[in-house]
Amino acid sequence: MLLQNIKETRLYLKEQKRLGKSIGLVPTMGYLHEGHLSLIKKAKDENNIVVVTIFVNPIQFGPNDDFEKYPRDLKRDYNLALNAGADLIFNPSVEEMYPEKSKSFVVVQELTDNLCGLSRPGHFQGVTTVVSKLFNIIPADRAYFGLKDAQQVAVITQMVKDLNFDIEIVPCPIIREEDGLALSSRNVYLNSNERQSALLLSQSLCKAEELIKMGENNAEKIVDSIIASLERDSNCNIEYVKIVDFNTLKDLKILKNKFLIALAVKIGKTRLIDNIVMEVD
8 A cells, every 4th residue: 555645654553553453664765676675574573563764864864965866766666665565555655745945853962962973964863754754654563673773773762762763663673785895776776997996895894803802992093994905995985984972972982892993985976984883802
């Protein structure tokens, strides 16, 4: 089923809740790949009804971002989502979601001060605002998010806690190609040469993981090793490479407890992110 109207979507899902059915929500911006499909399948395993939202959210894009050219193919996405187990695809227009200029926004502080929040001002305000709108439209029991954007998961989890949303956030692992490239809708922008360069993201993270397992705990040295790997390829333009505490997202000097190694790199004109999560005593 495809619905594009908020009122109709609410009425349909209200009836499903009245019948005692649980609802799983998978928010996406479309152009679905195996990573998205893994979220849908997990939601199907854990809920009676699965709602997939397909909405390219303009307020999370900056002036130099790729909103206009972001890949879109509703027919393709609809078929993929249904085959993966979705029951309802909610695909509102920008005018439906934002009928007039917004005067209200949701802001999560501190967790958005680093990583992508530092390099993309206003991005997470757009994310948290649209996700809170989706949570208000769709009475889901659980919402599924991929850990490829670990900061987004942390920010949304904090928002849910702070604002008492009655919904469980379910983080799901990164899905990768056989050669290690993290799946992303933006991978379609890469030409064959750039795609080869993009493999350096996961490869440099694997090398960092090996260093840590060998006993290195100095964050700066590990970051430097990642940067050195990336800088060997002229296609790579590093936005950031950081090691942060998993819970606070604050920079670490010495590795401890659970931490996140995250990076953002432009390959040609395509911005890609990747990360790994590790834990030390």
